[in-house]
Amino acid sequence: MYDYLIVGAGLYGAVFARQAKERGKSVLVIDKRPHIAGNVYTEETEGIQVHKYGAHIFHTNNREVWEYVNRFAEFNRFTNSPVANYHGELYSLPFNMYTFNKMWGVVTPEEAEERIEEQKKNAGISEPRNLEEQAISLVGTDIYEKLIKGYTEKQWGRPCTELPAFIIKRLPVRFTFDNNYFNALFQGIPVGGYTKLVENMLEGIEVRLGVDYLEKKEELDGLARKIVYTGPIDAFFGYRLGCLEYRSVRFETEVLDMPNFQGNAAVNYTDRETPWTRIIEHKWFEFGKDAEGNELPRTVISREYSAEWKPGDEPYYPVNDEKNGALYEEYRKLAAQENRVVFGGRLGEYKYYDMDAVIASALAKAGEELE
Numbered sequence: 001m002y003d004y005l006i007v008g009a010g011l012y013g014a015v016f017a018r019q020a021k022e023r024g025k026s027v028l029v030i031d032k033r034p035h036i037a038g039n040v041y042t043e044e045t046e047g048i049q050v051h052k053y054g055a056h057i058f059h060t061n062n063r064e065v066w067e068y069v070n071r072f073a074e075f076n077r078f079t080n081s082p083v084a085n086y087h088g089e090l091y092s093l094p095f096n097m098y099t100f101n102k103m104w105g106v107v108t109p110e111e112a113e114e115r116i117e118e119q120k121k122n123a124g125i126s127e128p129r130n131l132e133e134q135a136i137s138l139v140g141t142d143i144y145e146k147l148i149k150g151y152t153e154k155q156w157g158r159p160c161t162e163l164p165a166f167i168i169k170r171l172p173v174r175f176t177f178d179n180n181y182f183n184a185l186f187q188g189i190p191v192g193g194y195t196k197l198v199e200n201m202l203e204g205i206e207v208r209l210g211v212d213y214l215e216k217k218e219e220l221d222g223l224a225r226k227i228v229y230t231g232p233i234d235a236f237f238g239y240r241l242g243c244l245e246y247r248s249v250r251f252e253t254e255v256l257d258m259p260n261f262q263g264n265a266a267v268n269y270t271d272r273e274t275p276w277t278r279i280i281e282h283k284w285f286e287f288g289k290d291a292e293g294n295e296l297p298r299t300v301i302s303r304e305y306s307a308e309w310k311p312g313d314e315p316y317y318p319v320n321d322e323k324n325g326a327l328y329e330e331y332r333k334l335a336a337q338e339n340r341v342v343f344g345g346r347l348g349e350y351k352y353y354d355m356d357a358v359i360a361s362a363l364a365k366a367g368e369e370l371e
C-alpha cells in the first residue's frame with residue numbers, strides 16, 4: 001500500500017512526488033506514455049534536445065520556484081525572442097520599439113504611442129470585451145491584422161472576437177527596444193533537456209510507464225491511500241457531463257543536412273495562409289552547440305499545426321472560454337467530492353498554466369497535503 005499514487009509523470013506529478021518522498025511518504029508514479037516528463041519531454045537527436053511536444057522556455061518571477069528547479073538542473077541563459085513572419089515580412093516579437101519601427105517607421109516611443117492611440121480611437125474601443133478588442137487597444141489595428149489575427153485564429157480555430165482577452169495579455173507590449181518575449185526575472189532552458197530535469201526530480205521514486213490509469217482504475221486505486229490525478233478532469237469522470245474542449249498540436253519534425261535553417265529558435269507564421277503556426281529550430285535553445293560545446297553540423301526543425309482535439313489526440317491547451325469555463329466548474333464540483341483524489345496541473349485543473357505556475361501550484365498543494 002503506497003501513501004500516494006500519482007497519475008502522470010509531468011511537472012505537476014513529478015514535483016508532488018518529490019515533495020511527498022522528501023516527507024517520508026511512499027509514492028508510486030504512473031504514466032500512460034512510454035516516457036516521463038509529460039509535455040515537457042525532450043529527446044536527443046543529432047546532439048540536439050528536441051522538444052517533442054512543443055517548445056518550452058522556462059521563465060518565472062517566482063524566486064522560490066526558480067531555486068526549486070535549479071536543484072534539479074542547471075539552466076542556460078536562453079532568452080526567448082521569436083520572430084514573426086507575415087508573408088515574408090519579418091517583425092520582432094513581443095511587440096516593442098523594433099516592431100513599431102518596422103511597421104510604421106516610427107523612431108520614438110511617443111510616436112509609437114500616438115499611432116496606437118489613433119488606431120484604437122478609430123476602432124472605437126473603450127472597454128475591450130474579447131481578444132480582438134483587447135489586441136487593438138494594446139497595439140492598434142495594423143499589428144492586430146498582421147501579427148495577431150491570423151496566428152490566433154490558426155492556433156485556437158476560433159475568431160478573435162470569441163476568444164477571451166486574457167490570452168493576448170500573456171504577451172508584453174513595450175515602448176523600449178527589448179525583444180525578450182517574457183517579463184520574467186529568471187529565464188532559461190535546462191542544460192541536458194527537460195527529461196533529465198524531471199528524471200532528477202523522480203530520483204529514488206518508483207515509476208511505471210505505459211500504465212493507463214483510467215483503464216485499470218479500480219485495481220490501481222487499491223494500491224494507495226490517496227491519488228494525485230493530473231490527467232484531463234472530464235476523462236476522470238467518464239465525460240459524464242460532456243467533453244471539455246482542448247486544442248491539440250501536431251508536429252512535423254525533420255532533420256536537415258544544413259547547420260542553420262532559420263537563425264532563431266522560434267519563427268511564428270502570423271498570416272492566415274501558411275498552414276503551420278510556427279517553426280521551431282531546436283538547436284538554438286542551446287546556442288547551436290552540443291554538450292561539449294562543439295558546433296553541430298545538422299539541424300532539427302518542427303513545424304507546428306494546431307487542431308481541435310478529438311478523442312485519441314493529445315490535449316495541449318484548454319479552451320478557456322465561457323462555455324468551457326462553466327462546464328469545468330461543474331466537473332470541479334464533482335472533483336471536490338472525491339476525498340481521496342487531488343486534481344492538479346493543466347489538464348486536471350483545465351487551466352492554461354505555464355511551467356512555473358504548475359510547479360508553484362504543486363508545491364502549494366503538496367504543502368497543504370503533507371502538513
Ligand code: UDP
Binds near residue numbers: 149
Ligand atoms: N500571439 C499572436 N501572435 C504571435 C504570438 C502569439 O497573436 O506571434 C497570441 C496568440 O493569441 C496566442 C497568444 O498570443 O494564443 C499567447 O501566445 P504564447 O506565445 O504565450 O502561446 P504559447 O507559447 O503558450 O503557445
